[in-house]
Amino acid sequence: MSEISQSQAVPAPYHRSTADVVKDIIRRGAVFLLLGALFILFTAAQPAFLTVNNLMSVLQAVSVVAIIGAGVTVTLAIGGFDLSVGAVAASSVMAASYAMIVLGLSAWQTVPLVLTFGALVGLVNAFLIVKLKVPDLLATLATMFLLTGLQLIPTAGRSISVGLILPNGTTATGKYDPLFLLIGRSSLFGTVPLPVVLMAVVAVALYVLTEHTRFGRLLFATGGNEIATRLAGGNTARIRTIAYVLSGTLAALGGIIVAARVGRGDVSSGASLLMDSVAASLIGFAVLSLKRPNVLGTTVGAVFVGVLLNGLTMLNAPYYTQDFIKGVVLVGALALTYGFSRART
Template sequence: MTRTAPTAPAPGEVLPPPREPGAARRSPLSRVRDAIFRYGLLILLAALVVVFAVTQPAFFTTFNLLSILLSVAVVAIVALGVTVSMSVDGFDLSVGSTVSITVMLTAASLVYWGLGPVLAVLIGLVTGTVIGLINGLLIVVARVPDMLATLGTMFVFAGGSLLITAGQSIASGSGYQGAAPKGSFTDAFTWLGQGDVLGVPVPVIVLVVVTVAVILFLVRTRSGRLLRAVGGNREAARLAGARVGRLRVLAYVISGFLAGLGGVLLAARTGRGDVNVGADYLLQAVSAALIGFAVLGANRPNAFGTVVGAIFVGVVLNGLTMLNAPYYAQDFVQGLLLVGALVVSFSALFNRKAAR
């Protein structure tokens, strides 16, 4: 049997794009499976909203939906910082301690030192930024592995938050070791955590702004694309001319800054400085960032998926609370959600590699 040689395209003829490897062999079942991997978490989130709205009419109200967003605002902001650190193939374990020490320093600035709300906010943001810089220098200059460096600073700054107040919480009217307080939590400061603009809580507005900023930074800016390139292949990024060390430090500075911002908002929302208040935020932020891997089949750190992951956990916990589920089951539920999201995400990644 003779084979005819492929003919050249006629002038002006547009050839169809080449098929992806394995595209012709994909069955309808595999396409359905890929769609589930890609949209499964979003579908599940929508289904949960419907179920909770039907069983609890008070769930699907503007007040409750804003309450959910308010409850996850700080977690999502901190998780966005974790996402940036993960984008360079790192991992910031110190974000919970950063939240704690930021809360305590912000509260001390207001109550102990009477510095006023503006300086208190600046001190909180600078604190988070400096901690991020310390983490970055330990990792890049001292060459300490990411997880070990941030694990060490986690303990250092958790202890530091206790040293600031000798292990005591800070509230308006309380002085340091018997001394009279020089200030208090002012209305201008607490408005950042308890106020609203046209009915929308301020922390929710801050979350929206931060989310858009992080997405645009990672996707649209040269530095953001280089961060992701470093996370994908550090050596290839270096050979392409990227300043890998500076980019990794930048990622941790951003993570620390966002953790500091979360601490400022948390102090403003609670109106006090509680010791170790940020301890739970590490697990919640990491959970949101990792659950985000399963959103739209990303299989990598992404800001949109992180926020969806935080909202997903918030919806589940809010709905369970309305159904009178015991409070002590929350960590168990968060763990199940995290494991399930990771199974979906990495199963999809494995199937894609196998198809190639």
């Protein structure tokens, strides 16, 4: 009798139904399913969409957004949010242009200078957030406004190009270093644009750092429960500081690529970078249904947005509808991920 009762107490193995399997596939692969649907739709409407040159063009277009979005992802991992990345990138465009055209610096001097500038902005954000206890959103919003105004002062609000007339009436005699322009305009093996290579390097390096190192575990632990992480021996102040320094440096790298691509310091160059990088980071939550910040997901999200915009452009969709369509697709990807997850529970 006791053996029968014991066998009856053992729960029967759970067998997933076909519907559950389908829902799980949709939940984990929502973004990839939508991306595949976009490829089919755009290729059917415009066969030129699915060519190597066009796909490389898409990747080059999203490289800056992916790099900046990776920095945003790191700050999201610690439970923060860096709103200043767009302004840092735009200021870096202006700083790189000013360094070469006005100060006459070379590419070897300009690139480290601009990257240091981005890191310093990250340190300022970290000081406001970690030391002065200013909320992340307020601190980085203040930095954003500060940089947006600061970048206009040296040139009295004018874009920077060869022959720039300075506020004191003199004419700048410098020019863009050809080596610097190669950062945004050259290709590896004549096929893969250098910005795409930089995007891949940043994505792989940050993926390894955040997903396969102790620092990465502490990063997410800080975002999940900062007090518990501190009690476990993690230096949360240093972790937060490193996160914002990384974000600022990557935003500056994005600005360098933009400056090297367009060959001038355009005052409106960073207008959409913040929103696009944030969109890529949020779409990343839905990739493989991880439901947390992750660099791989952010990169996929950036490519997703790039494919969408490229396809809409090739189909001559009105420019004023593109942001709306991006929003619809973002809502759809997140709804598929989180909606099917709730249904399963």
